[in-house]
Amino acid sequence: xxxxxxxxxxxxxxxxxxxxxxxxxxxxxxxxxxxxxxxxxxxxxxxxxxxxxxxxxxxxxxxxxxxxxxxxxxxxxxxxxxxxxxxxxxxxxxxxxxxxxxxxxxxxxxxxxxxxxxxxxxxxxxxxxxxxxxxxxxxxxxxxxxxxxxxxxxxxxxxxxxxxxxxxxxxxxxxxxxxxxxxxxxxxxxxxxxxxxxxxxxxxxxxxxxxxxxxxxxxxxxxxxxxxxxxxxxxxxxxxxxxxxxxxxxxxxxxxxxxxxxxxxxxxxxxxxxxxxxxxxxxxxxxxxxxxxxxxxxxxxxxxxxxxxxxxxxxxxxxxxxxxxxxxxxxxxxxxxxxxxxxxxxxxxxxxxxxxxxxxxxxxxxxxxxxxxxxxxxxxxxxxxxxxxxxxxxxxxxxxxxxxxxxxxxxxxxxxxxxxxxxxxxxxxxxxxxxxxxxxxxxxxxxxxxxxxxxxxxxxxxxxxxxxxxxxxxxxxxxxxxxxxxxxxxxxxxxxxxxxxxxxxxxxxxxxxxxxxxxxxxxxxxxxxxxxxxxxxxxxxxxxxxxxxxxxxxxxxxxxxxxxxxxxxxxxxxxxxxxxxxxxxxxxxxxxxxxxxxxxxxxxxxxxxxxxxxxxxxxxxxxxxxxxxxxxxxxxxxxxxxxxxxxxxxxxxxxxxxxxxxxxxxxxxxxxxxxxxxxxxxxxxxxxxxxxxxxxxxxxxxxxxxxxxxxxxxxxxxxxxxxxxxxxxxxxxxxxxxxxxxxxxxxxxxxxxxxxxxxxxxxxxxxxxxxxxxxxxxxxxxxxxxxxxxxxxxxxxxxxxxxxxxxxxxxxxxxxxxxxxxxxxxxxxxxxxxxxxxxxxxxxxxxxxxxxxxxxxxxxxxxxxxxxxxxxxxxxxxxxxxxx
Numbered sequence: 001x002x003x004x005x006x007x008x009x010x011x012x013x014x015x016x017x018x019x020x021x022x023x024x025x026x027x028x029x030x031x032x033x034x035x036x037x038x039x040x041x042x043x044x045x046x047x048x049x050x051x052x053x054x055x056x057x058x059x060x061x062x063x064x065x066x067x068x069x070x071x072x073x074x075x076x077x078x079x080x081x082x083x084x085x086x087x088x089x090x091x092x093x094x095x096x097x098x099x100x101x102x103x104x105x106x107x108x109x110x111x112x113x114x115x116x117x118x119x120x121x122x123x124x125x126x127x128x129x130x131x132x133x134x135x136x137x138x139x140x141x142x143x144x145x146x147x148x149x150x151x152x153x154x155x156x157x158x159x160x161x162x163x164x165x166x167x168x169x170x171x172x173x174x175x176x177x178x179x180x181x182x183x184x185x186x187x188x189x190x191x192x193x194x195x196x197x198x199x200x201x202x203x204x205x206x207x208x209x210x211x212x213x214x215x216x217x218x219x220x221x222x223x224x225x226x227x228x229x230x231x232x233x234x235x236x237x238x239x240x241x242x243x244x245x246x247x248x249x250x251x252x253x254x255x256x257x258x259x260x261x262x263x264x265x266x267x268x269x270x271x272x273x274x275x276x277x278x279x280x281x282x283x284x285x286x287x288x289x290x291x292x293x294x295x296x297x298x299x300x301x302x303x304x305x306x307x308x309x310x311x312x313x314x315x316x317x318x319x320x321x322x323x324x325x326x327x328x329x330x331x332x333x334x335x336x337x338x339x340x341x342x343x344x345x346x347x348x349x350x351x352x353x354x355x356x357x358x359x360x361x362x363x364x365x366x367x368x369x370x371x372x373x374x375x376x377x378x379x380x381x382x383x384x385x386x387x388x389x390x391x392x393x394x395x396x397x398x399x400x401x402x403x404x405x406x407x408x409x410x411x412x413x414x415x416x417x418x419x420x421x422x423x424x425x426x427x428x429x430x431x432x433x434x435x436x437x438x439x440x441x442x443x444x445x446x447x448x449x450x451x452x453x454x455x456x457x458x459x460x461x462x463x464x465x466x467x468x469x470x471x472x473x474x475x476x477x478x479x480x481x482x483x484x485x486x487x488x489x490x491x492x493x494x495x496x497x498x499x500x501x502x503x504x505x506x507x508x509x510x511x512x513x514x515x516x517x518x519x520x521x522x523x524x525x526x527x528x529x530x531x532x533x534x535x536x537x538x539x540x541x542x543x544x545x546x547x548x549x550x551x552x553x554x555x556x557x558x559x560x561x562x563x564x565x566x567x568x569x570x571x572x573x574x575x576x577x578x579x580x581x582x583x584x585x586x587x588x589x590x591x592x593x594x595x596x597x598x599x600x601x602x603x604x605x606x607x608x609x610x611x612x613x614x615x616x617x618x619x620x621x622x623x624x625x626x627x628x629x630x631x632x633x634x635x636x637x638x639x640x641x642x643x644x645x646x647x648x649x650x651x652x653x654x655x656x657x658x659x660x661x662x663x664x665x666x667x668x669x670x671x672x673x674x675x676x677x678x679x680x681x682x683x684x685x686x687x688x689x690x691x692x693x694x695x696x697x698x699x700x701x702x703x704x705x706x707x708x709x710x711x712x713x714x715x716x717x718x719x720x721x722x723x724x725x726x727x728x729x730x731x732x733x734x735x736x737x738x739x740x741x742x743x744x745x746x747x748x749x750x751x752x753x754x755x756x757x758x759x760x761x762x763x764x765x766x767x768x769x770x771x772x773x774x775x776x777x778x779x780x781x782x783x784x785x786x787x788x789x790x791x792x793x794x795x796x797x798x799x800x801x802x803x804x805x806x807x808x809x810x811x812x813x814x815x816x817x818x819x820x821x822x823x824x825x826x827x828x829x830x831x832x833x834x835x836x837x838x839x840x841x842x843x844x845x846x847x848x849x850x851x852x853x854x855x856x857x858x859x860x861x862x863x864x865x866x867x868x869x870x871x872x873x874x875x876x877x878x879x880x881x882x883x884x
Contacts, residue, residue, distance in 0.1 A: 009364075014419050015360055041322065041324070043326075045263055048394075049703075075258035077256075078254050079213045080253070081194070087245075101232065101237070102220055111651060115633055117539065119638075124545060124548070133173065137174070139156070141560065142562065144156065148627045151574055151577040157181075158577075161581070161588045161592065162588065164588045164595075171597075175597045178600070180201060195621075220260060255493075269482035281812055292347075293351065295428065301424075302340070313402065313403075325394075333816060334767075341802075344802045346419075347802075353366050355433055359426065363419050375411055376725070376781050380726070382403075386400055386721070387713075387718035436800050443794060447848075464748025471761060474761070474762045475707065475763070480823050480824030498668055503673070503696060504696060505694070507666075507686075509662065511661050527678065528669065533656060549638060553638045569620060574617070574620055578609050581605055679700055686698075707766060710766075711761070714769060719743075750772060768835045778806075780843055782802070784847070814836060815829060815833060
């Protein structure tokens with residue numbers, strides 16, 4: 001007995017017990033769905049998509065064990081127009097008090113070591129003008145130290161005016177300070193005062209650049225039972241930040257990034273709109289089904305079959321892999337997009353057989369005519385997915401296993417559950433033959449030009465071959481994330497600073513001395529921007545710098561050490577100081593008129609004299625809010641002493657030197673080496689010196705190699721497996737070639753599109769390959785098997801109708817992926833749509849052209865079995881076989 005007749009017999013048995021089959025199927029589907037929901041999880045860490053046996057993964061794991069303090073972090077980036085307003089220390093204190101959400105919080109820049117020895121890290125060329133600027137400002141500093149209030153500032157301005165009158169002072173060095181004070185007073189008079197940055201005035205632009213953005217590193221308590229483990233801690237962090245006074249005043253802004261934030265926000269991007277997308281997809285799929293099947297009595301069974309297959313496949317996923325990753329999580333959409341093809345083919349063919357036959361006979365005939373084709377399509381599609389299972393790219397390997405099994409599950413549901421459900425819903429008969437009139441006309445017009453079309457496709461295939469080497473693979477996980485998410489935006493900002501650039505390589509040297517030699521060797525490699533080790537925190541050329549600092553200290557120490565006023569200033573005292581200053585300005589009016597910045601201060605003082613007490617006090621507060629702290633920092637910085645490696649604080653060295661003596665060296669890539677090709681060059685240069693290097697850049701390059709290797713292995717494996725399956729089913733090399741040629745063409749057309757756009761491949765959208773092969777096999781098999789049985793019409797048939805509406809439903813499912821906020825998922829959907837379009841062109845244009853030209857060479861009457869397979873057997877005497 002042939003396969004078609006076996007399937008017909010199976011469907012007949014199912015039809016006779018339709019109620020039982022449907023009841024068991026629904027109950028089993030509900031149980032499977034509930035089981036899956038309870039037991040399946042999701043991993044958002046892209047590193048977990050690669051096996052731990054890979055050398056670069058082993059080095060990564062070893063590094064993470066050695067330095068666990070760098071794992072599972074949230075990073076808060078605090079920015080302010082006023083450098084001192086970063087409020088990092090206040091944030092650290094509040095977070096450390098919240099033991100429910102945070103393990104620890106740390107402001108790396110707040111170490112006293114950097115406050116004391118900070119000047120030694122400047123070059124001599126930058127240190128000398130800074131110290132000279134401070135020495136020139138000694139008269140102003142003296143007044144501010146003795147009275148760090150608005151009154152002291154006004155008194156200092158009064159002294160400068162008198163000095164100008166008597167010719168004993170040059171105002172040029174103070175112009176920057178005058179302009180800053182002027183702007184602060186004007187803002188206070190307008191009612192929106194902003195604190196004056198004394199860091200900028202006393203320490204210069206280098207200090208502003210370093211202090212304008214502060215980083216606080218937070219170790220949150222993670223809830224691994226949640227799909228977003230850091231969500232609760234992140235929300236608590238935002239609440240604390242929002243409560244900081246300077247944040248409420250709008251002086252400080254913040255952003256949150258780090259491993260935890262990136263993972264949580266990527267899952268949120270994947271999940272965002274997922275329910276609405278799924279519902280929208282279901283509505284559109286149902287619409288296409290109604291247009292294809294025209295009766296709710298067939299549409300409802302098809303939808304039930306899809307949902308049942310999805311429930312069983314999800315249950316299988318929970319049993320087979322347990323946890324989904326950011327690639328395999330897309331299996332549900334892919335299942336709907338692909339499995340619906342089997343149901344549509346069966347249902348449309350059923351409508352075709354229903355014309356002139358009773359429902360029972362039509363079901364049996366449908367199983368005989370379409371069942372074998374659907375099985376072959378399911379096996380081919382499954383082979384495309386399963387080809388990824390043996391690869392080292394675990395992310396797609398798991399998807400391949402789930403989706404491959406899902407295709408077989410979909411076939412079983414189509415051939416068992418769907419006929420039973422159709423029987424229960426009693427769809428009406430068809431008054432006319434089922435076909436596709438529009439494509440029928442197109443076919444007649446196209447047929448005379450079939451050979452010319454083959455020539456065009458041959459040219460496109462050659463062009464596709466030429467662009468294959470230009471396909472780009474982007475291995476950077478950051479490029480697959482939502483570019484508008486806060487975590488990604490902040491990380492990209494940090495990338496502008498060499499010290500916080502995440503594209504780095506890490507190496508463990510046997511000891512500190514070896515780390516120094518290794519750092520020197522790495523610094524000479526091309527593509528390396530900066531190399532850091534524990535020695536990087538011991539300033540170089542200390543002797544000359546200490547001498548310069550000592551000279552400045554001798555001059556400034558008496559001024560900075562003077563005792564200052566500690567009682568709060570009153571409005572009356574401020575007003576008196578303003579009037580005194582105005583008197584001095586009046587005496588020096590002719591001289592002041594020649595200096596625009598100082599003259600502006602004269603006008604400001606007049607406005608302050610007339611201002612109410614509240615405005616006067618606000619101006620004083622804005623002028624001096626950060627002054628005492630900055631004077632203290634300046635005094636500490638001038639107390640710098642010689643630094644040795646042994647003198648470094650343990651809070652610093654523990655991030656660079658392990659208890660066993662091994663020392664970490666960090667090499668950071670140049671900004672121009674951030675592309676996939678650039679990082680590959682950078683990693684190659686680093687590993688030339690340190691073959692055992694680990695770190696983000698090494699991980700990106702290593703994962704890219706694994707993915708590309710998996711792509712090649714899976715492509716070859718899928719093509720071989722599909723060819724073997726087709727060979728066993730079709731038994732003639734020519735027929736196998738007729739199915740395989742459109743697959744190759746669709747792949748080359750897709751290559752043309754992604755190079756032209758361009759659309760780089762990444763770890764998410766690479767799954768378009770097995771889908772391209774699977775969908776192509778499904779569509780091509782239907783036409784070729786019909787052709788084998790003697791059919792010479794293609795585009796106007798029920799088969800073509802089923803293919804077109806199957807493509808519409810599949811495209812709808814893929815389109816929902818393309819609309820995702822997550823760039824990886826969206827690129828997956830985009831590439832799937834392009835590959836689907838290429839496949840549809842190959843199936844509806846190239847395949848008929850091939851078959852039109854091949855048919856005259858192989859005209860023969862169909863065998864009895866093949867006649868049965870396409871419904872060509874209309875001998876009514878033979879109808880008894882369907883009624884048995």
